[in-house]
Amino acid sequence: MTREVVAKASEVAPGTSKVVTVKGREIGLFNLDGDYFALANRCPHAGGPLCQGRIVALVQSDEPGHYRLARPGEFLRCPWHGWEFDIRTGQSWCDPNSTRARAFKVSVEPGATLVKGPYVAETFAVSVEEDYLVIELAG
Protein backbone atom coordinates (compact mmCIF):
# COMPACT_ATOMS: atom_id res chain seq x y z
CA MET A 1 0.00 0.00 0.00
CA THR A 2 1.38 3.39 -0.95
CA ARG A 3 -0.16 6.75 -0.25
CA GLU A 4 0.13 9.47 -2.87
CA VAL A 5 -0.53 13.18 -2.63
CA VAL A 6 -2.49 13.86 -5.82
CA ALA A 7 -4.02 17.36 -5.70
CA LYS A 8 -4.82 20.36 -3.58
CA ALA A 9 -8.23 19.88 -2.03
CA SER A 10 -9.21 23.29 -3.39
CA GLU A 11 -8.69 22.10 -6.94
CA VAL A 12 -11.75 19.87 -6.73
CA ALA A 13 -14.72 22.08 -5.84
CA PRO A 14 -18.01 20.52 -4.65
CA GLY A 15 -19.88 18.99 -7.57
CA THR A 16 -16.81 18.88 -9.79
CA SER A 17 -14.13 16.37 -10.64
CA LYS A 18 -10.53 16.28 -11.75
CA VAL A 19 -8.58 13.53 -13.49
CA VAL A 20 -5.00 13.08 -12.29
CA THR A 21 -2.28 10.66 -13.34
CA VAL A 22 -0.73 8.74 -10.48
CA LYS A 23 2.06 6.29 -11.20
CA GLY A 24 0.84 5.98 -14.77
CA ARG A 25 -2.77 5.42 -13.72
CA GLU A 26 -5.52 7.89 -14.52
CA ILE A 27 -7.72 8.50 -11.51
CA GLY A 28 -10.75 10.77 -11.22
CA LEU A 29 -11.21 12.79 -8.02
CA PHE A 30 -14.70 13.83 -6.97
CA ASN A 31 -16.06 16.18 -4.35
CA LEU A 32 -19.55 15.45 -3.05
CA ASP A 33 -20.36 18.31 -0.67
CA GLY A 34 -16.96 18.16 0.95
CA ASP A 35 -16.53 14.39 0.86
CA TYR A 36 -13.88 13.27 -1.59
CA PHE A 37 -13.90 10.10 -3.68
CA ALA A 38 -11.60 8.61 -6.29
CA LEU A 39 -12.35 6.24 -9.16
CA ALA A 40 -10.16 4.71 -11.85
CA ASN A 41 -10.67 6.51 -15.15
CA ARG A 42 -11.61 3.28 -16.86
CA CYS A 43 -15.13 1.98 -17.21
CA PRO A 44 -15.39 -1.67 -16.12
CA HIS A 45 -18.03 -2.27 -18.78
CA ALA A 46 -16.06 -1.54 -21.94
CA GLY A 47 -12.99 0.49 -21.09
CA GLY A 48 -14.28 4.04 -21.70
CA PRO A 49 -12.71 7.04 -19.93
CA LEU A 50 -15.31 6.90 -17.15
CA CYS A 51 -14.29 9.99 -15.21
CA GLN A 52 -14.78 12.23 -18.23
CA GLY A 53 -18.48 11.41 -18.06
CA ARG A 54 -21.21 13.65 -16.73
CA ILE A 55 -22.03 13.83 -13.03
CA VAL A 56 -25.73 13.13 -12.78
CA ALA A 57 -28.63 12.24 -10.51
CA LEU A 58 -30.34 8.88 -10.48
CA VAL A 59 -33.73 8.96 -12.18
CA GLN A 60 -36.09 6.64 -10.36
CA SER A 61 -39.68 5.59 -10.84
CA ASP A 62 -42.14 3.45 -8.90
CA GLU A 63 -44.60 3.21 -11.77
CA PRO A 64 -44.97 4.47 -15.33
CA GLY A 65 -45.78 8.18 -15.41
CA HIS A 66 -44.09 8.99 -12.10
CA TYR A 67 -40.43 9.77 -11.71
CA ARG A 68 -38.10 11.52 -9.34
CA LEU A 69 -34.49 12.48 -9.24
CA ALA A 70 -32.59 10.87 -6.40
CA ARG A 71 -29.12 11.55 -5.05
CA PRO A 72 -28.30 14.46 -7.38
CA GLY A 73 -24.64 14.74 -8.23
CA GLU A 74 -23.77 11.32 -6.83
CA PHE A 75 -23.65 9.30 -10.03
CA LEU A 76 -21.23 9.27 -12.90
CA ARG A 77 -22.39 8.40 -16.42
CA CYS A 78 -19.76 6.88 -18.70
CA PRO A 79 -19.05 9.07 -21.75
CA TRP A 80 -19.27 6.09 -24.08
CA HIS A 81 -22.24 3.85 -23.31
CA GLY A 82 -23.86 5.76 -20.50
CA TRP A 83 -23.55 3.15 -17.73
CA GLU A 84 -24.18 4.82 -14.37
CA PHE A 85 -21.84 4.38 -11.40
CA ASP A 86 -22.19 5.40 -7.77
CA ILE A 87 -19.38 7.88 -7.19
CA ARG A 88 -19.21 6.89 -3.51
CA THR A 89 -18.54 3.21 -4.17
CA GLY A 90 -17.86 2.71 -7.87
CA GLN A 91 -20.80 0.32 -7.97
CA SER A 92 -22.70 0.00 -11.24
CA TRP A 93 -26.38 0.83 -10.92
CA CYS A 94 -27.63 -1.67 -13.52
CA ASP A 95 -25.25 -4.49 -12.64
CA PRO A 96 -24.39 -3.85 -8.98
CA ASN A 97 -23.27 -7.36 -8.15
CA SER A 98 -20.61 -7.91 -10.73
CA THR A 99 -19.60 -4.58 -12.24
CA ARG A 100 -17.75 -2.04 -10.16
CA ALA A 101 -15.43 0.81 -11.09
CA ARG A 102 -12.15 0.64 -9.21
CA ALA A 103 -12.44 2.94 -6.20
CA PHE A 104 -9.56 4.34 -4.13
CA LYS A 105 -9.62 5.59 -0.60
CA VAL A 106 -9.14 9.34 -0.37
CA SER A 107 -8.24 11.43 2.63
CA VAL A 108 -7.70 15.14 3.13
CA GLU A 109 -4.42 15.99 4.85
CA PRO A 110 -3.15 19.39 5.91
CA GLY A 111 0.05 20.44 4.17
CA ALA A 112 1.72 20.95 7.55
CA THR A 113 1.49 17.20 8.18
CA LEU A 114 2.55 16.22 4.72
CA VAL A 115 5.74 18.26 4.56
CA LYS A 116 7.03 16.19 7.44
CA GLY A 117 6.59 13.06 5.38
CA PRO A 118 6.58 10.20 4.79
CA TYR A 119 4.38 11.02 1.77
CA VAL A 120 5.80 12.69 -1.31
CA ALA A 121 3.86 14.54 -3.93
CA GLU A 122 4.95 13.32 -7.35
CA THR A 123 4.41 16.43 -9.37
CA PHE A 124 4.13 19.46 -7.14
CA ALA A 125 5.47 21.06 -4.03
CA VAL A 126 3.36 20.81 -0.90
CA SER A 127 2.81 23.99 1.07
CA VAL A 128 1.91 24.11 4.75
CA GLU A 129 -1.03 26.49 4.22
CA GLU A 130 -3.07 24.14 1.99
CA ASP A 131 -5.05 20.93 2.38
CA TYR A 132 -4.23 18.05 0.07
CA LEU A 133 -5.95 14.95 -1.27
CA VAL A 134 -4.10 11.74 -0.55
CA ILE A 135 -5.11 8.45 -2.09
CA GLU A 136 -4.16 4.93 -1.24
CA LEU A 137 -2.87 2.70 -4.00
CA ALA A 138 -2.50 -1.01 -3.65
CA GLY A 139 1.00 -2.34 -4.29
Next chain:
Amino acid sequence: MNVPLRQASPALGLTIVDCDIHPAYRSPKDLHPFLPARWREHMAMFGEHLRQGLSGQLAWPRMMASGMRLDAFPNEGPPGSDLALMRRQHLDANGVECGMLMQLSKGGMEERNLDFAAALSRAVNDWQVEAWVKPEPRLRAGIVVPQEDADFAVEEIERRAGDPAFVQILISPRSSDPLGHRRYWPIYEAAQRCRRPIALHVQGFSGGHASTGSGWPTYYLQEHYATTTGMQTTVMNLVFEGVFERFPGLNVVLIEGGFTWAPALGWRMDKHWRRMRAEVPHLKRPPSEYLREHCWFTTQPIEEPDDPKHLAEVIEWIGWDRVMFSTDYPHWDFDHPQQAFKFPLTEEQKRKVFRDNAKALYGLP
Protein backbone atom coordinates in the same frame (compact mmCIF):
# COMPACT_ATOMS: atom_id res chain seq x y z
CA MET B 1 2.30 12.67 -46.87
CA ASN B 2 1.24 10.66 -43.92
CA VAL B 3 2.65 7.19 -43.69
CA PRO B 4 -0.11 4.83 -42.57
CA LEU B 5 0.60 3.35 -39.21
CA ARG B 6 0.51 -0.40 -39.09
CA GLN B 7 0.84 -0.76 -35.39
CA ALA B 8 -1.16 -3.58 -33.92
CA SER B 9 -3.78 -3.00 -31.28
CA PRO B 10 -1.76 -4.07 -28.21
CA ALA B 11 -4.03 -6.65 -26.60
CA LEU B 12 -5.25 -8.13 -29.87
CA GLY B 13 -1.80 -8.47 -31.35
CA LEU B 14 -3.02 -7.63 -34.83
CA THR B 15 -4.11 -4.66 -36.88
CA ILE B 16 -7.84 -4.41 -37.48
CA VAL B 17 -10.34 -3.39 -40.13
CA ASP B 18 -13.11 -1.22 -38.71
CA CYS B 19 -16.23 -1.63 -40.84
CA ASP B 20 -18.14 1.36 -39.50
CA ILE B 21 -16.60 4.82 -39.03
CA HIS B 22 -18.68 7.97 -39.34
CA PRO B 23 -17.03 11.03 -40.81
CA ALA B 24 -18.81 14.37 -40.39
CA TYR B 25 -18.80 17.79 -42.02
CA ARG B 26 -17.26 20.57 -39.99
CA SER B 27 -20.23 22.51 -41.36
CA PRO B 28 -22.62 21.87 -44.28
CA LYS B 29 -20.44 24.27 -46.26
CA ASP B 30 -17.83 21.52 -46.54
CA LEU B 31 -19.91 20.18 -49.43
CA HIS B 32 -19.98 23.46 -51.31
CA PRO B 33 -16.79 22.94 -53.32
CA PHE B 34 -18.32 19.75 -54.72
CA LEU B 35 -21.79 21.10 -55.52
CA PRO B 36 -22.68 23.07 -58.65
CA ALA B 37 -23.80 26.66 -57.91
CA ARG B 38 -27.36 25.74 -58.81
CA TRP B 39 -27.55 23.24 -55.95
CA ARG B 40 -25.56 25.32 -53.47
CA GLU B 41 -28.19 28.00 -53.91
CA HIS B 42 -30.97 25.45 -53.64
CA MET B 43 -29.49 24.13 -50.42
CA ALA B 44 -29.20 27.62 -48.95
CA MET B 45 -32.66 28.70 -50.05
CA PHE B 46 -34.78 25.57 -49.60
CA GLY B 47 -32.68 23.14 -47.63
CA GLU B 48 -33.16 19.42 -47.83
CA HIS B 49 -36.38 17.51 -48.13
CA LEU B 50 -36.31 14.35 -46.10
CA ARG B 51 -38.95 11.70 -46.44
CA GLN B 52 -40.27 12.39 -42.97
CA GLY B 53 -41.56 15.29 -40.95
CA LEU B 54 -39.17 17.21 -38.73
CA SER B 55 -36.92 17.94 -41.70
CA GLY B 56 -33.26 18.12 -40.78
CA GLN B 57 -33.90 16.47 -37.46
CA LEU B 58 -33.77 12.92 -36.20
CA ALA B 59 -37.06 11.37 -35.18
CA TRP B 60 -35.83 10.59 -31.65
CA PRO B 61 -33.70 12.55 -29.23
CA ARG B 62 -30.28 10.93 -29.12
CA MET B 63 -28.47 9.33 -26.23
CA MET B 64 -25.57 11.25 -24.67
CA ALA B 65 -24.29 14.25 -26.58
CA SER B 66 -26.31 14.08 -29.82
CA GLY B 67 -25.50 10.39 -30.05
CA MET B 68 -21.78 10.97 -29.76
CA ARG B 69 -19.02 9.77 -27.49
CA LEU B 70 -18.58 12.58 -25.00
CA ASP B 71 -14.81 12.39 -25.40
CA ALA B 72 -14.91 12.62 -29.21
CA PHE B 73 -15.69 16.33 -29.57
CA PRO B 74 -12.87 18.20 -31.31
CA ASN B 75 -12.11 21.83 -30.44
CA GLU B 76 -14.14 22.90 -33.45
CA GLY B 77 -16.87 21.14 -35.38
CA PRO B 78 -18.81 17.99 -34.52
CA PRO B 79 -17.34 14.58 -33.60
CA GLY B 80 -16.01 12.79 -36.67
CA SER B 81 -15.10 16.05 -38.44
CA ASP B 82 -11.49 16.27 -37.26
CA LEU B 83 -9.16 13.80 -38.95
CA ALA B 84 -6.30 14.51 -36.52
CA LEU B 85 -8.49 13.59 -33.54
CA MET B 86 -9.86 10.52 -35.34
CA ARG B 87 -6.28 9.38 -35.96
CA ARG B 88 -5.11 9.99 -32.42
CA GLN B 89 -8.19 8.70 -30.63
CA HIS B 90 -9.10 5.81 -32.85
CA LEU B 91 -7.06 4.87 -35.94
CA ASP B 92 -3.68 5.00 -34.21
CA ALA B 93 -4.81 4.07 -30.71
CA ASN B 94 -6.70 0.97 -31.82
CA GLY B 95 -4.41 -0.29 -34.56
CA VAL B 96 -6.88 0.34 -37.37
CA GLU B 97 -5.33 -0.75 -40.63
CA CYS B 98 -8.41 0.04 -42.69
CA GLY B 99 -11.57 1.94 -41.84
CA MET B 100 -14.83 1.96 -43.78
CA LEU B 101 -16.44 5.38 -44.01
CA MET B 102 -20.19 5.41 -43.46
CA GLN B 103 -21.45 8.73 -44.69
CA LEU B 104 -25.18 8.57 -44.07
CA SER B 105 -26.34 12.15 -44.15
CA LYS B 106 -26.66 14.50 -47.09
CA GLY B 107 -25.83 11.84 -49.64
CA GLY B 108 -29.24 12.00 -51.25
CA MET B 109 -30.55 8.68 -49.93
CA GLU B 110 -33.36 10.56 -48.20
CA GLU B 111 -33.82 13.42 -50.64
CA ARG B 112 -37.15 13.51 -52.48
CA ASN B 113 -35.96 15.97 -55.11
CA LEU B 114 -34.12 13.45 -57.26
CA ASP B 115 -32.07 16.02 -59.18
CA PHE B 116 -30.83 17.44 -55.90
CA ALA B 117 -30.30 13.90 -54.62
CA ALA B 118 -28.05 13.16 -57.59
CA ALA B 119 -26.02 16.34 -56.99
CA LEU B 120 -25.67 15.49 -53.29
CA SER B 121 -24.63 11.94 -54.05
CA ARG B 122 -21.89 13.07 -56.41
CA ALA B 123 -20.74 15.78 -53.99
CA VAL B 124 -20.60 13.45 -50.99
CA ASN B 125 -18.61 10.91 -52.96
CA ASP B 126 -16.12 13.58 -54.10
CA TRP B 127 -15.92 14.89 -50.53
CA GLN B 128 -15.13 11.46 -49.11
CA VAL B 129 -12.16 11.15 -51.44
CA GLU B 130 -10.81 14.67 -51.04
CA ALA B 131 -11.43 15.20 -47.34
CA TRP B 132 -10.74 11.68 -46.07
CA VAL B 133 -9.27 8.99 -48.30
CA LYS B 134 -6.58 11.15 -49.93
CA PRO B 135 -5.27 12.60 -46.67
CA GLU B 136 -5.72 9.30 -44.79
CA PRO B 137 -5.15 6.24 -46.98
CA ARG B 138 -6.26 3.93 -44.16
CA LEU B 139 -9.82 5.05 -44.85
CA ARG B 140 -12.05 3.72 -47.62
CA ALA B 141 -15.13 5.39 -49.07
CA GLY B 142 -18.53 3.98 -49.93
CA ILE B 143 -20.36 5.01 -53.11
CA VAL B 144 -23.37 6.80 -51.62
CA VAL B 145 -26.29 6.73 -54.06
CA PRO B 146 -30.00 7.64 -53.87
CA GLN B 147 -31.69 4.26 -54.13
CA GLU B 148 -34.94 5.86 -55.35
CA ASP B 149 -33.27 6.90 -58.61
CA ALA B 150 -31.82 3.64 -59.90
CA ASP B 151 -30.76 5.12 -63.25
CA PHE B 152 -28.62 7.77 -61.63
CA ALA B 153 -27.39 5.30 -58.99
CA VAL B 154 -26.09 2.96 -61.69
CA GLU B 155 -24.37 5.84 -63.47
CA GLU B 156 -22.67 6.96 -60.24
CA ILE B 157 -21.64 3.41 -59.32
CA GLU B 158 -20.04 2.95 -62.72
CA ARG B 159 -18.37 6.33 -62.50
CA ARG B 160 -16.66 5.32 -59.22
CA ALA B 161 -16.13 1.65 -59.91
CA GLY B 162 -12.58 2.07 -61.19
CA ASP B 163 -11.51 4.02 -58.11
CA PRO B 164 -10.03 1.82 -55.38
CA ALA B 165 -10.96 4.51 -52.83
CA PHE B 166 -14.50 3.12 -53.02
CA VAL B 167 -15.04 -0.39 -51.72
CA GLN B 168 -18.82 -0.65 -51.41
CA ILE B 169 -22.16 0.92 -52.32
CA LEU B 170 -24.32 2.62 -49.70
CA ILE B 171 -28.09 2.76 -50.00
CA SER B 172 -30.74 3.17 -47.31
CA PRO B 173 -32.50 0.11 -45.87
CA ARG B 174 -35.41 2.47 -45.18
CA SER B 175 -36.25 2.84 -48.83
CA SER B 176 -39.61 3.76 -50.35
CA ASP B 177 -40.38 0.11 -51.06
CA PRO B 178 -38.73 -2.87 -49.37
CA LEU B 179 -35.31 -3.26 -50.93
CA GLY B 180 -36.14 -6.52 -52.71
CA HIS B 181 -38.50 -4.64 -55.04
CA ARG B 182 -37.50 -4.82 -58.68
CA ARG B 183 -37.21 -1.04 -58.98
CA TYR B 184 -33.91 -1.42 -57.11
CA TRP B 185 -32.58 -4.33 -59.15
CA PRO B 186 -30.52 -2.20 -61.55
CA ILE B 187 -28.48 -1.11 -58.51
CA TYR B 188 -27.83 -4.75 -57.58
CA GLU B 189 -26.93 -5.58 -61.14
CA ALA B 190 -24.39 -2.73 -61.16
CA ALA B 191 -23.04 -3.84 -57.79
CA GLN B 192 -22.56 -7.37 -59.05
CA ARG B 193 -20.94 -6.16 -62.25
CA CYS B 194 -18.55 -3.85 -60.36
CA ARG B 195 -17.88 -6.44 -57.65
CA ARG B 196 -18.81 -4.09 -54.83
CA PRO B 197 -20.99 -5.20 -51.92
CA ILE B 198 -24.15 -3.29 -51.05
CA ALA B 199 -23.79 -1.76 -47.58
CA LEU B 200 -26.95 -1.30 -45.55
CA HIS B 201 -26.42 0.76 -42.43
CA VAL B 202 -29.34 1.33 -40.06
CA GLN B 203 -30.78 4.77 -40.61
CA GLY B 204 -31.67 7.48 -38.13
CA PHE B 205 -33.97 8.94 -40.75
CA SER B 206 -37.17 7.08 -41.20
CA GLY B 207 -37.60 7.00 -44.95
CA GLY B 208 -41.18 8.03 -44.28
CA HIS B 209 -41.98 4.77 -42.49
CA ALA B 210 -42.64 4.16 -38.84
CA SER B 211 -39.59 2.62 -37.27
CA THR B 212 -41.43 -0.51 -36.17
CA GLY B 213 -43.93 -2.71 -37.94
CA SER B 214 -46.47 -1.74 -35.29
CA GLY B 215 -46.01 2.01 -35.55
CA TRP B 216 -44.03 4.77 -33.90
CA PRO B 217 -42.73 3.89 -30.45
CA THR B 218 -42.02 6.42 -27.71
CA TYR B 219 -38.41 6.09 -26.68
CA TYR B 220 -35.02 6.16 -28.34
CA LEU B 221 -34.37 2.88 -26.56
CA GLN B 222 -37.19 1.38 -28.60
CA GLU B 223 -35.96 2.87 -31.83
CA HIS B 224 -32.51 1.49 -31.14
CA TYR B 225 -33.99 -1.98 -30.83
CA ALA B 226 -36.24 -1.46 -33.86
CA THR B 227 -33.20 -1.16 -36.11
CA THR B 228 -32.66 -4.89 -35.64
CA THR B 229 -36.19 -5.84 -36.67
CA GLY B 230 -35.99 -3.46 -39.61
CA MET B 231 -32.79 -5.18 -40.73
CA GLN B 232 -34.50 -8.57 -40.50
CA THR B 233 -37.40 -7.52 -42.69
CA THR B 234 -34.93 -6.12 -45.21
CA VAL B 235 -33.02 -9.40 -45.36
CA MET B 236 -36.22 -11.43 -45.50
CA ASN B 237 -37.43 -9.26 -48.36
CA LEU B 238 -34.20 -9.53 -50.38
CA VAL B 239 -34.27 -13.31 -49.97
CA PHE B 240 -37.92 -13.93 -50.88
CA GLU B 241 -38.06 -11.48 -53.77
CA GLY B 242 -35.32 -13.57 -55.35
CA VAL B 243 -32.62 -10.91 -55.43
CA PHE B 244 -29.85 -13.38 -54.58
CA GLU B 245 -31.19 -15.93 -57.05
CA ARG B 246 -31.16 -13.28 -59.79
CA PHE B 247 -27.78 -11.81 -58.74
CA PRO B 248 -25.71 -14.69 -57.40
CA GLY B 249 -22.62 -12.49 -57.20
CA LEU B 250 -24.29 -9.90 -54.99
CA ASN B 251 -23.06 -9.50 -51.41
CA VAL B 252 -24.77 -7.44 -48.75
CA VAL B 253 -23.21 -5.98 -45.60
CA LEU B 254 -25.61 -5.36 -42.72
CA ILE B 255 -24.19 -2.64 -40.55
CA GLU B 256 -25.18 -1.86 -36.99
CA GLY B 257 -28.37 -3.90 -37.24
CA GLY B 258 -27.27 -6.71 -34.91
CA PHE B 259 -26.71 -10.32 -35.88
CA THR B 260 -27.96 -12.55 -33.08
CA TRP B 261 -31.37 -12.63 -34.77
CA ALA B 262 -29.95 -14.29 -37.89
CA PRO B 263 -30.38 -17.94 -36.79
CA ALA B 264 -33.98 -17.40 -35.66
CA LEU B 265 -34.83 -15.64 -38.90
CA GLY B 266 -33.20 -18.42 -40.88
CA TRP B 267 -35.10 -21.16 -39.03
CA ARG B 268 -38.40 -19.39 -39.43
CA MET B 269 -37.90 -18.63 -43.11
CA ASP B 270 -36.93 -22.26 -43.78
CA LYS B 271 -39.88 -23.69 -41.90
CA HIS B 272 -42.44 -21.64 -43.79
CA TRP B 273 -40.65 -22.04 -47.10
CA ARG B 274 -41.12 -25.81 -46.82
CA ARG B 275 -44.86 -25.22 -46.54
CA MET B 276 -45.31 -22.33 -48.96
CA ARG B 277 -42.47 -22.86 -51.37
CA ALA B 278 -44.88 -22.80 -54.31
CA GLU B 279 -45.53 -19.10 -53.71
CA VAL B 280 -41.88 -18.32 -54.38
CA PRO B 281 -40.81 -20.97 -56.88
CA HIS B 282 -37.90 -18.75 -57.95
CA LEU B 283 -36.12 -19.76 -54.75
CA LYS B 284 -34.16 -22.92 -55.46
CA ARG B 285 -32.82 -23.49 -51.97
CA PRO B 286 -33.91 -23.03 -48.36
CA PRO B 287 -34.01 -19.26 -47.64
CA SER B 288 -31.43 -19.47 -44.87
CA GLU B 289 -28.85 -20.59 -47.40
CA TYR B 290 -29.14 -17.29 -49.27
CA LEU B 291 -28.82 -15.45 -45.97
CA ARG B 292 -25.68 -17.33 -44.97
CA GLU B 293 -24.12 -17.08 -48.37
CA HIS B 294 -24.81 -13.45 -49.28
CA CYS B 295 -24.99 -11.54 -46.00
CA TRP B 296 -22.09 -10.19 -43.94
CA PHE B 297 -22.72 -8.77 -40.47
CA THR B 298 -20.83 -6.07 -38.58
CA THR B 299 -20.52 -6.53 -34.84
CA GLN B 300 -21.32 -3.19 -33.23
CA PRO B 301 -23.38 -2.67 -31.08
CA ILE B 302 -22.48 -6.15 -30.03
CA GLU B 303 -25.01 -8.05 -27.95
CA GLU B 304 -24.00 -8.79 -24.37
CA PRO B 305 -25.71 -12.05 -23.33
CA ASP B 306 -25.56 -13.17 -19.69
CA ASP B 307 -23.42 -16.06 -20.82
CA PRO B 308 -20.97 -14.52 -23.31
CA LYS B 309 -20.46 -17.91 -24.96
CA HIS B 310 -23.99 -17.78 -26.36
CA LEU B 311 -22.62 -15.24 -28.78
CA ALA B 312 -20.10 -17.79 -30.02
CA GLU B 313 -22.91 -20.26 -30.71
CA VAL B 314 -24.77 -17.67 -32.76
CA ILE B 315 -21.67 -16.85 -34.78
CA GLU B 316 -21.10 -20.55 -35.27
CA TRP B 317 -24.46 -20.69 -37.09
CA ILE B 318 -23.85 -17.55 -39.14
CA GLY B 319 -20.28 -18.54 -39.95
CA TRP B 320 -17.03 -17.12 -38.59
CA ASP B 321 -16.28 -15.90 -42.10
CA ARG B 322 -19.36 -13.66 -42.20
CA VAL B 323 -18.92 -11.48 -39.11
CA MET B 324 -16.79 -8.33 -39.28
CA PHE B 325 -15.69 -6.09 -36.46
CA SER B 326 -16.92 -2.49 -36.34
CA THR B 327 -16.71 0.33 -33.81
CA ASP B 328 -19.18 3.02 -34.97
CA TYR B 329 -16.65 5.70 -34.00
CA PRO B 330 -17.39 8.45 -32.89
CA HIS B 331 -20.90 7.49 -31.84
CA TRP B 332 -21.86 6.95 -28.21
CA ASP B 333 -22.35 3.21 -28.55
CA PHE B 334 -18.79 2.69 -29.84
CA ASP B 335 -17.39 -0.82 -29.33
CA HIS B 336 -13.75 -1.03 -28.31
CA PRO B 337 -11.79 -3.78 -30.12
CA GLN B 338 -10.36 -5.14 -26.88
CA GLN B 339 -13.64 -5.05 -25.00
CA ALA B 340 -16.32 -6.02 -27.49
CA PHE B 341 -16.04 -9.79 -27.13
CA LYS B 342 -16.52 -11.02 -23.57
CA PHE B 343 -15.34 -14.54 -24.35
CA PRO B 344 -11.96 -15.62 -25.70
CA LEU B 345 -11.71 -16.01 -29.45
CA THR B 346 -9.25 -18.41 -30.99
CA GLU B 347 -6.42 -16.79 -32.92
CA GLU B 348 -8.08 -17.82 -36.16
CA GLN B 349 -11.46 -16.41 -35.13
CA LYS B 350 -9.77 -13.19 -34.07
CA ARG B 351 -7.98 -12.79 -37.38
CA LYS B 352 -11.16 -13.44 -39.32
CA VAL B 353 -13.50 -11.18 -37.39
CA PHE B 354 -11.12 -8.31 -36.79
CA ARG B 355 -9.41 -8.24 -40.16
CA ASP B 356 -9.43 -11.04 -42.70
CA ASN B 357 -13.16 -11.32 -43.43
CA ALA B 358 -13.32 -7.64 -44.36
CA LYS B 359 -10.12 -7.87 -46.38
CA ALA B 360 -11.50 -10.79 -48.34
CA LEU B 361 -14.90 -9.22 -48.93
CA TYR B 362 -13.55 -5.83 -49.96
CA GLY B 363 -10.52 -7.16 -51.80
CA LEU B 364 -8.10 -5.23 -49.58
CA PRO B 365 -4.37 -5.89 -49.76
